[in-house]
Amino acid sequence: MATEKNISVGSQVWLEDNELAWIDGEALDINGQEVTARTSTGKVVTVKLSNVHPKDPDAQPGGVDDMTKLAYLHEPGVLYNLASRYELNDIYTYTGNILIAVNPFAKLPHLYDVHMMEQYRGATFGELSPHVFAIADTAYRAMINEGKSQSILVSGESGAGKTETTKLLMQYIAFMGGRAMTDGRTVEQQVLESNPLLEAFGNAKTVRNDNSSRFGKFVELQFDRSGRISGAAVRTYLLERSRVVQISDPERNYHCFYQLCASAEDAEKYKLGDPRSFHYLNQSNCYELNHTNSSREYAKTRRAMDIVGISLEEQEAIFRVVASILHLGNIEFAQGKEADSSVLKDEKSKFHLQTTSELLMCDKQSLFEALTTRIIVTRDENITKMLDPVASTTNRDTLAKTIYSRLFDWLVEKVNSSIGQDPDSRTLIGVLDIYGFESFKTNSFEQFCINLTNEKLQQHFNQHVFKMEQEEYTKEEINWSYIEFVDNQDVLDMIEKKPLGIIALLDEACMFPKATHETFAGKLFQTFKNHKRFIKPKLSRTDFTISHYAGEVTYQADLFLEKNKDYVVAEHQALLGSSKCPFVANLFPPSPEEPSKSSYKFSSIGTRFKQQLQALMETLNSTEPHYIRCVKPNPYNKPGLFENFNVLQQLRCGGVLEAVRISCAGYPTRRTFDEFIDRFGLLAPELHDGSYDEKAATEHILKKANLSNYQIGKTKVFLRAGQMAELDTKRAEMLGSAAKIIQRRVRTFLAQRELKALRKAAISVQARWRGKMARKHFEALKRQAAAIKVQKHVRRWLAQKSYRKMRAATIVIQAAHRGMQARKEFRFRKETRAATKIQTTWRGYKARSDFVKLRKATLVLQCIWRGRIARKELKKLKMVMGLSQSYLSKLVSS
Numbered sequence: 001m002a003t004e005k006n007i008s009v010g011s012q013v014w015l016e017d018n019e020l021a022w023i024d025g026e027a028l029d030i031n032g033q034e035v036t037a038r039t040s041t042g043k044v045v046t047v048k049l050s051n052v053h054p055k056d057p058d059a060q061p062g063g064v065d066d067m068t069k070l071a072y073l074h075e076p077g078v079l080y081n082l083a084s085r086y087e088l089n090d091i092y093t094y095t096g097n098i099l100i101a102v103n104p105f106a107k108l109p110h111l112y113d114v115h116m117m118e119q120y121r122g123a124t125f126g127e128l129s130p131h132v133f134a135i136a137d138t139a140y141r142a143m144i145n146e147g148k149s150q151s152i153l154v155s156g157e158s159g160a161g162k163t164e165t166t167k168l169l170m171q172y173i174a175f176m177g178g179r180a181m182t183d184g185r186t187v188e189q190q191v192l193e194s195n196p197l198l199e200a201f202g203n204a205k206t207v208r209n210d211n212s213s214r215f216g217k218f219v220e221l222q223f224d225r226s227g228r229i230s231g232a233a234v235r236t237y238l239l240e241r242s243r244v245v246q247i248s249d250p251e252r253n254y255h256c257f258y259q260l261c262a263s264a265e266d267a268e269k270y271k272l273g274d275p276r277s278f279h280y281l282n283q284s285n286c287y288e289l290n291h292t293n294s295s296r297e298y299a300k301t302r303r304a305m306d307i308v309g310i311s312l313e314e315q316e317a318i319f320r321v322v323a324s325i326l327h328l329g330n331i332e333f334a335q336g337k338e339a340d341s342s343v344l345k346d347e348k349s350k351f352h353l354q355t356t357s358e359l360l361m362c363d364k365q366s367l368f369e370a371l372t373t374r375i376i377v378t379r380d381e382n383i384t385k386m387l388d389p390v391a392s393t394t395n396r397d398t399l400a401k402t403i404y405s406r407l408f409d410w411l412v413e414k415v416n417s418s419i420g421q422d423p424d425s426r427t428l429i430g431v432l433d434i435y436g437f438e439s440f441k442t443n444s445f446e447q448f449c450i451n452l453t454n455e456k457l458q459q460h461f462n463q464h465v466f467k468m469e470q471e472e473y474t475k476e477e478i479n480w481s482y483i484e485f486v487d488n489q490d491v492l493d494m495i496e497k498k499p500l501g502i503i504a505l506l507d508e509a510c511m512f513p514k515a516t517h518e519t520f521a522g523k524l525f526q527t528f529k530n531h532k533r534f535i536k537p538k539l540s541r542t543d544f545t546i547s548h549y550a551g552e553v554t555y556q557a558d559l560f561l562e563k564n565k566d567y568v569v570a571e572h573q574a575l576l577g578s579s580k581c582p583f584v585a586n587l588f589p590p591s592p593e594e595p596s597k598s599s600y601k602f603s604s605i606g607t608r609f610k611q612q613l614q615a616l617m618e619t620l621n622s623t624e625p626h627y628i629r630c631v632k633p634n635p636y637n638k639p640g641l642f643e644n645f646n647v648l649q650q651l652r653c654g655g656v657l658e659a660v661r662i663s664c665a666g667y668p669t670r671r672t673f674d675e676f677i678d679r680f681g682l683l684a685p686e687l688h689d690g691s692y693d694e695k696a697a698t699e700h701i702l703k704k705a706n707l708s709n710y711q712i713g714k715t716k717v718f719l720r721a722g723q724m725a726e727l728d729t730k731r732a733e734m735l736g737s738a739a740k741i742i743q744r745r746v747r748t749f750l751a752q753r754e755l756k757a758l759r760k761a762a763i764s765v766q767a768r769w770r771g772k773m774a775r776k777h778f779e780a781l782k783r784q785a786a787a788i789k790v791q792k793h794v795r796r797w798l799a800q801k802s803y804r805k806m807r808a809a810t811i812v813i814q815a816a817h818r819g820m821q822a823r824k825e826f827r828f829r830k831e832t833r834a835a836t837k838i839q840t841t842w843r844g845y846k847a848r849s850d851f852v853k854l855r856k857a858t859l860v861l862q863c864i865w866r867g868r869i870a871r872k873e874l875k876k877l878k879m880v881m882g883l884s885q886s887y888l889s890k891l892v893s894s
């Protein structure tokens, strides 16, 4: 970062420009306190050195997400950074811890869906792109971690996007701290639903915003110990009452009037109709809003009333009162017979008086008298004073404003009592959506109060960002060069101090019957003639100028006295306090005070507002603040149009430029040593041996984290913007890896345990399985064995059978064979016997033949032999014959 002017010939520069505020160019020549340069549009210009700033040649085209990262920190750098981001629809940018939100005037739903909320949940600040959710998350986590209440201050001019931003903040906080149901509706649902309800009654179309909140709002979300939303309270500030009776083109009255006129059934019931026929609405020609359907909005308002817990009877009474105000506004007066008296102007007025009294459930004549007379209470008697038509009309408008503001206060109270407060809640997150600094052509009491609010908030901002910073640095004795800032305590004293502050003088004037705005202005000139924040304009006797922190504003004192008086006319009080409608009567409870001498009971709006602001400041001071500065990029509510002058003015008024300076120059983050070590000690585990003292340990951690440029004080460490985030990232990494180790171990342990269990189970299953299988196997074996046995039996049986068969066959064969053999043998034998027989026969034959032969031979021989040896041979023959006979007998016997 470098803020000193480091400009040389040829360097890139920013030059002040009448059209664009700042234009870029190249320095051509430097001549003492003047620089000649060629602008990017080609023009050669010579400007004062004080109106030239160096331009970062390496600047990223899409800008940086935190202004404190800009290399050159100055007005054009900041402006063009926002412009180039806006061009890319990056509407959010940080300035240290402050979020700048440039209104896109276009729906960007992707930026706000649940997925986005999930992303920002618990994310380190600065880790993700700047976002309204990041601020809400930081506040929520700080509340949870540190147990300290938080506040988020949303500021900006009308139409800059405060209310939208507030709604987003609440949505995110409800997302984080959503809670159990009460009576069928969650607390956060009721809080969120109170928005459309309060918008219907507190918002109106203005020149600058179609849905402009005409009141300030501080929503306090209460949390229980576990970080859940346990209750909520809505505090409102300074509703613009004058709008009820007076509007100018092209603005509108409060939305609820148009919604009721558009609701077919109810409009008829309350004798309403076209808004053009009602004086409080037809002072402007604007009746419709773009892209808005009033009857649908009416249904939404009724639904919101249901959710918030407003009963149907109450709803009926509310809209009856709203209708009565419109009819009241149509009651016109004409000069009466007596001087300074009024009568109803015409039949129409009679009708509206009648309808108003019916709707408010009060007596018609009493209503007429309350509008046209005033009772002056003196010591001796009550004098009734007639009012002329002008005074009666003013009186009528006063009544309308009073009824409406009481109704609005009732709604706020009802919202609070329905949602419920948590008396045990220790922490809260407050979201403040309040009007930004205003400076118009004509500035009246409203602008005075609004600008007082902004002075207060600026002081709070100053105290927080500047004063406390510097005091702290001094106390901690760190090396720090003081940064000058504009302290606005003197303006606040001038406005608030008693007995000679502007508000005190105004109250005094209001209570003094003869005082006028001229005497009031004169008193101011006299009291503050030497005050450096007070200027008396030359051309006016009743205007006065205050030099606010954001610039000079000239106020017209004309209506200050009138607008500061919050009196309730005693007649009005009496009339409506005795209404037959309990709701209306309840809006006007009897005053506990003694009856005053005057029928007007003065109470100062300025003083009450001052007290409200004081109470708000006390609440804010007890919380840790977070700031969101909303910026309106153009006055036409057009998307994509970024008007430099317009934006610069808002950056100045919102203290953004000062904050940029302090954020960069100072040390936006600090922690006591023990807090720091507690948080970041894990970055240096070696510290656990206890050999360092706290200060040395802190330094050791910072050195180990490679940080430089920090400051070590007496009890605290002071860090530059972004260093905390850097440390947090390192811590997150460390915690992440530690968590991974633990997870790994736990997972291992769990896995092992599971594995063991699984193994045991598997073994048991296996054992059972095996047992079953074994049994099955055994059964199978048994069956097999049985089968084998059967088979064996069968086989044996078969074998036996076949054996028997074979044997039988064999026997048969054998038998057959033997038979055959026998037969063969038999045949053989038979044959042999036959042969033998034959042989025998043959041999017998042969023997006989031989015998015969032999006998023949023998006979021959014998004859021969006998012849010769007849006697010898006879003897031999006889012997042979004996032998032959024995042989033969032998043979025959064989």
Ligand SMILES: Nc1ncnc2c1ncn2[C@@H]1O[C@H](COP(=O)(O)OP(=O)(O)OP(=O)(O)O)[C@@H](O)[C@H]1O
Residues within 6 Å of the ligand: 103, 104, 105, 106, 107, 108, 156, 157, 158, 159, 160, 161, 162, 163, 164, 165, 209, 211, 212, 213, 214, 435, 436, 630
């Ligand atoms: N984040 C956003 N995204 C889209 N549109 C937005 C956003 N913020 C604001 N707007 C648009 O700008 C309009 C004006 O915003 P909003 O009503 O919040 O302004 P405001 O600052 O509350 O004004 P006032 O002080 O008049 O009430 C919204 O109606 C909406 O159209």
